[in-house]
Amino acid sequence: MARHTSIESTSNRRWAIGFTAAAAFLFVLYHWIVPNSPQPVHDFVQGWFSNANTNEMIVYIIMALGLNVVVGYAGLLDLGFVAFWAIGGYVAGWLMSSFLGNFQINIFGNPAPGLEMGIHITFWWVLLLAGGFCALWGIIIGAPTLRLKSDYLALVTLGFGEIIPQVFVNGQDINGFNLSNGTQGITPIDPIKFFGFRDLGPFDLDYKFVIYSVICAGMVMVSLRLRSGRLGRAWLAIREDELAASMMGVPLMRTKLSAYAVGAFAGGLGGVVFATHINGVFAERFNFSISIIILAMVVLGGMGNVWGVMVGAIVLSWINGIGLQQLGNTINTTFNTDINFPSFNFLIFGSLLILMMIFRREGFIPEARTRLVMHEHDRDNEEVQ
Amino acid sequence: MANALQADAITVQFGGLVAVNDVSFSVPEGGIVSLIGPNGAGKTTFFNVLTGLYKPTSGVVRLGDEIITARPPHIIAKHGLARTFQNIRLFGLMTAEENVMVAMHSHMRSGILRTLLKTPHQRREEAQAHARARELLDYVGVGRYASEYARNLPYGDQRRLEVARALALQPKVLLLDEPTAGMNPQESAAFVEFVRRVREEMHVSILLIEHDMSVVMRVSERITVLDQGQKIAEGTPDEIKSDARVIEAYLGKSGVEGGR
Secondary structure, eight states, X not given: OHHHHHHHHHHXXXXXXXXXXXXXXXHHIIIIITTTSOHHHHHHHHHHSOHHHHHHHHHHHHHHHHHIIIIIISOOOOSOTHHHHHHHHHHHHHHEESSSTTOEEEEBOOOOTTOXXXXXXXXXXXXXXXXXXXXXXXXXXXXXXTTSOHHHHHHHHHHHHHHHHHHHXXXXXXXXXXXXXXXXXXXXOOOEEETTTEEXXXXXXXXXXXXXHHHHHHHHHHHHHHHHSHHHHHHHHHHHOHHHHHHTTOOHHHHHHHHHHHHHHHHHHHHHHHHHHHTSBOGGGSOXXXXXXXXXXXXXXXXXXXXXXXXXXXXXXXXXXXXXXXXHHHHHHHHTOOOOGGGGHHXXXXXXXXHHHHHOTTOSSOHHHHHHHHHHHHHHHHHHO | OOEEEEEEEEEEEETTEEEEEEEEEEEETTOEXXXXXXXXXXXXXXXXXXXXXXXXXXXXXXETTEEOTTOOHHHHHHHTEEEXXXXXXXXXXXXXXXXXXXXXXXXXXXXXXXXXXTOHHHHHHHHHHHHHHHHHHHHHTOGGGTTSBGGGSOHHHHHHHHHHHHHTXXXXXXXXESTTTTOOHHHHHHHHHHHHHHHHHHTOEEEEEOSOHHHHHHHOSEEEEEETTEEEEEEOHHHXXXXXXXXXXXXXXXXXXXXX
């Protein structure tokens, strides 16, 4: 066993080093290289790989990792993940702004001058609170629905993902109580305090990138540790064969609920991070297509494999964010055409999902493949000894 | 001798169809007993009642002193009733070792927080589970496949892995559902020896559903015969071999002369 673990952790370590290096490089790029480069370089980077898009990418990675626990590990199809993203965002809206003006609470909060009324709690606590609140919602929704078989579960989650954003869209007057400020949304969100010396407002994208990357790294660690432990094995067992799992002593409901709660927790994190990134919470941002895009990230990357899912999230959020538009612009100017490329977004995602299901169900970087390659090493070593 | 597993007057009705009718049955502690019968006799239904998959219309199942009738499968498993499956049901995309470790779930404690923090307790528990899984894999003879995906194992080894997984539950009673299906006579003979060894060394009682009569006759101490939901005979292999009703059930009335 020792050998097996060490090989697996070597691979994880390699990926982790790669992740850290990439994050460090991007910070240096956005913080120092781009501002000091000539205009064409500046325009190129901001056009193709803007730092706003990179931060959004991190949000998607966090959420895709969360959905990966539900879909990739436990094999439960969830088509309403956007609901947790929305709930997390609104928790940030409530606890990090002057929106709930009837209260005057400040717990290590960082309100902008003149906006001291309302609830102001420090970003790090809000992360945990939002995650916890979403996990609670995950359990509330999951408890009755996880008894359903997969197709029905998908339908219920689909409904949930539609209902929650609608509640927020129409939530400006619930019996006189303003829950969400309707379509106007909640803005501004308190700036994050960066190690106590700097307030990170809407334009400090580079420093925020560092903070978001740390949260993302935390989520990676959560995914990997849970996967290799008792709970992770039970999740996979349920994915592989629910009946056999229960007959081997795995309590189905509780185990599925825990997967749902962990996934929802990550959705909450994503919500808070996104709210601080765009400096507000806006109900119409949380639409159904987000659930599908995140699902596509998990499927494309390789269900169950943390690193594959990250790659999937990076690629798809880039295409969805600016990649497709930039490609389209380039093609349009080069060939003098007039095609509306971003309008093909869903065509692309839809076809991708279908093609993946037909030709490569295990994703581009599946867990199986990476493992098998490792094991060939394993066997070689054994023969040498 | 005390009974490790005892089922009293089990009846299972699906609508108007009586699949199992008033069957009583017991597995003595340390015994190897078999349940046989032609296709559709109700063996699998009976098995599913024991393991908690079906709720019997009436009747009581006891595991040791514990009444386990219609309790959820994972509770029954935890109380010490483990099984293998007729058509192998391993966790295909998990390693052989992980397959075994899944079955230790109910005997382990670490939850989300302990796993995230990698507390000393969690590390110790994981290390013990790994070691135990290795032991069990070696015991059933598939140790070299420990880090191979279960679905990549050869057929016979998959059967052995299922036994290892079941043993990881630390069962009092082990149910084997047609364990020699698809094996050739040599493999079956080896399996008979293996079942005996498991009984001795793991201190379990064994209940077998089996079609291969040579296996049943060689390994069982007692045999119960079901036909059309009824228990038609019970006794030692020799008694069963010469029981007219059994031969009739298997071969029809005219086959009595040619019974095996």
